[in-house]
Amino acid sequence: MNSRKKQKKGKKLKNKLKKKKSAYLGNLFLYLLVLLTIPLFGESAIKGLQSGISWVDEKVFNRTIKNIEVEKINQNIILTTDDSKINFQRSLEQKKIAKAKDTDALEKIIEDSIKDEKKIKALVAEDTKNVNNLSDVESDKNITYMQILQKPNDLELNLKYARQQGKMGNYKQTIATLERLVILYPDNADLKFYLLSILVKADSPDKALGIIEEMKNLSDLSPEDLASIIEIETELKDRGEPKLWSFFADMGLGGLFNQNVNSVSKTRTKHSSGAVDDFNSAMFDNVYSGSMGFTAIRSIGESSSMMANLSGTSSRQDVDTTDNFESLGFTLAYDTSIGKHLISPYAMVSKTSYETDATNRGLILGFGNYYTINDSHALNYSYSYADSKNNQNSGHLTADDTDTISQSVSIGYDFTLNEIISASAGLGYGDSNAKEDTNDYENYDLDLRVNFALPFAYISIGNLTSMVDYSLIDSSLNPNLLRSDLTNTSDIMITKAIGDFLPIIDPNKDFFITLSYEKVISESNILNYDYVGESFSIGFNKAVQFNK
Numbered sequence: 001m002n003s004r005k006k007q008k009k010g011k012k013l014k015n016k017l018k019k020k021k022s023a024y025l026g027n028l029f030l031y032l033l034v035l036l037t038i039p040l041f042g043e044s045a046i047k048g049l050q051s052g053i054s055w056v057d058e059k060v061f062n063r064t065i066k067n068i069e070v071e072k073i074n075q076n077i078i079l080t081t082d083d084s085k086i087n088f089q090r091s092l093e094q095k096k097i098a099k100a101k102d103t104d105a106l107e108k109i110i111e112d113s114i115k116d117e118k119k120i121k122a123l124v125a126e127d128t129k130n131v132n133n134l135s136d137v138e139s140d141k142n143i144t145y146m147q148i149l150q151k152p153n154d155l156e157l158n159l160k161y162a163r164q165q166g167k168m169g170n171y172k173q174t175i176a177t178l179e180r181l182v183i184l185y186p187d188n189a190d191l192k193f194y195l196l197s198i199l200v201k202a203d204s205p206d207k208a209l210g211i212i213e214e215m216k217n218l219s220d221l222s223p224e225d226l227a228s229i230i231e232i233e234t235e236l237k238d239r240g241e242p243k244l245w246s247f248f249a250d251m252g253l254g255g256l257f258n259q260n261v262n263s264v265s266k267t268r269t270k271h272s273s274g275a276v277d278d279f280n281s282a283m284f285d286n287v288y289s290g291s292m293g294f295t296a297i298r299s300i301g302e303s304s305s306m307m308a309n310l311s312g313t314s315s316r317q318d319v320d321t322t323d324n325f326e327s328l329g330f331t332l333a334y335d336t337s338i339g340k341h342l343i344s345p346y347a348m349v350s351k352t353s354y355e356t357d358a359t360n361r362g363l364i365l366g367f368g369n370y371y372t373i374n375d376s377h378a379l380n381y382s383y384s385y386a387d388s389k390n391n392q393n394s395g396h397l398t399a400d401d402t403d404t405i406s407q408s409v410s411i412g413y414d415f416t417l418n419e420i421i422s423a424s425a426g427l428g429y430g431d432s433n434a435k436e437d438t439n440d441y442e443n444y445d446l447d448l449r450v451n452f453a454l455p456f457a458y459i460s461i462g463n464l465t466s467m468v469d470y471s472l473i474d475s476s477l478n479p480n481l482l483r484s485d486l487t488n489t490s491d492i493m494i495t496k497a498i499g500d501f502l503p504i505i506d507p508n509k510d511f512f513i514t515l516s517y518e519k520v521i522s523e524s525n526i527l528n529y530d531y532v533g534e535s536f537s538i539g540f541n542k543a544v545q546f547n548k
Helices: 001-041 042-058 070-072 084-113 116-127 131-138 146-152 155-166 171-184 189-200 205-216 225-239
Strands: 245-258 268-273 275-280 285-300 304-317 325-338 342-355 362-374 377-392 404-416 421-436 441-453 458-470 484-497 511-524 529-546
Touching: 155 171, 155 189, 171 189, 189 205, 189 225, 205 225, 245 304
Parallel strands: none
Antiparallel strands: 245 285, 245 529, 268 275, 285 304, 304 325, 325 342, 342 362, 362 377, 377 404, 404 421, 421 441, 441 458, 458 484, 484 511, 511 529
């Protein structure tokens, strides 16, 4: 009889797992369908939002949105973190920074050879026969693509639109507009100089060399301008073909000084099978870690890239051993730009070997989209699917009870006030399903952050509020209470390039030190999870590019 009961129970469990997996796959395809179709069919809604935000900028902030270069926003900052997805984004930024450095010399030549704005203004004045209207070229009112379609030959309107798109980093639209104007005004050297400067910024050497050949044939080209474009041509040819591959190494050391490493409750008591016991675990402990990663990035066309990252981390704890582990992770990601959308699907696999716990293997699949509305406003959303498995063996008989399949979605908004201050807000939802149902839960998150790119350091202040609701009562804790948690996590991080105060050690300013403080306040109806924790950390990070 007992064997039959066990067989029936086993069959029920298998059927339950099959149903769960089917539900997960169905949800996965649904989420991916939604995420893939939003960029295609949500353009009109986003344009409406863009118009509303432009109105807020003009009426509420009473300002013209300035062009904020990507390098200034990020301040070339590399933050120490154990999150593989952040490492992936950091590697992409390194690629962009490396590309930007290659074009610095060419941009300097162009800036020294022409006074772009004055020449364009003069050109507009000559063609419109109305010098008083020159101020309109600098107007902060947005020009829509529909206006350009209605007046494709309006020089003033098209120049304003080209400049507007260039400030937003949308070089494709800028180039397309200027190329059309060059066709209308084939003998105008100033327009071609303007187009050449944008082609250099957009890293389009072939098109740039083509424009240079056209400019050499202009009859009214001054000797100074001819010398300038020959110098630009030489620089472009010396650079040769753009590098298809970029290789980076990333090294980090860190120390975490925890004031409540075991999350001991405020009352130093805990629930256990309905009773209240003492909670006397150690509270103070230190954790030291080291990490190393290797990244390869392959450019695909002018707006896409593929990235592979291999990283390893080792962690050691002073007193306890729960944080003694070695982990190895591999990330494969694709990054592409479609219009104003930056789309980034990725996959990660990891293995973590704990000294006193079961080995964990994880798989994460994800998709993100970052949509730039203008210089000050951007939207982002993402979806991720994670499968975590623990190696059950004779030493860890219940390890697979916490095997988990989870899914999460998030949506965020980024706002840049000026070159110094930026902020972000995000909403998130997650659903986690474990083999042992008492570990199933749903979480709802609100994430707020403000950043200050100050001359002496980069400071980031954040606050995360999470509500966590569990699905079933865990009788091993309290048979009368269904667990529900409310946590609030506040943090502040200060990052500084060591080269700012020790240039001998870090002449390129790519060796960073990060200091951070974090406080967690957890309110729970289960005593075990009703606690306050504080921690301080220090991290050092160095990134090196091999094939500059």
